Amino acid sequence: AQRVTQPEKLLSVFKGAPVELKCNYSYSGSPELFWYVQYSRQRLQLLLRHISRESIKGFTADLNKGETSFHLKKPFAQEEDSAMYYCALKGGGKLIFGQGTELSVKP
């Protein structure tokens, strides 16, 4: 079965601290993984995808097939990073979302 797990519902850090939002997945084939972000009062938008191996807004995520993880990291959190973050897996043409992690960056 396809499943995405984000174990933390809320993550609170201080500005300048490192951030890691955890994501684990279950999928029998070759997964395509994404991180989506939803800022307050804005629509859901793509942050990054594992196949492009890019860094967006200082965030990176590495796919670890051995640990079936796709954790999102940023070395120095900023207040504007406060948002809901969703890890998602694409399988069979469908996007399946994790429960989401609310990131709160305090000044």
Place this chain on the structure above:
Amino acid sequence: SAVISQKPSRDICQRGTSLTIQCQVDSQVTMMFWYRQQPGQSLTLIATANQGSEATYESGFVIDKFPISRPNLTFSTLTVSNMSPEDSSIYLCSATYGTQYFGPGTRLLVL
């Protein structure tokens, strides 16, 4: 990229009535999707709507309750039928155009 708009943005409805949500994409797309986001929950896929074929529903969702139309490559509607308070949710339209884009959502409250 693709820009997706939805109408209405929000509505308050009485139980037993139906509401049709419209989704417009500014580019022609093959696959469109409808999601539900219940309060405090993540996004749950309701169905996939491809132009020219019947929508494909996920487990737990049925056509009688959530009929979907997909008349062309830029438009789709989702109807929430015979509503109850449990249908209070945000309904999101999504489309794939290279990557998957989302509409702003329709916030529905059923009294």
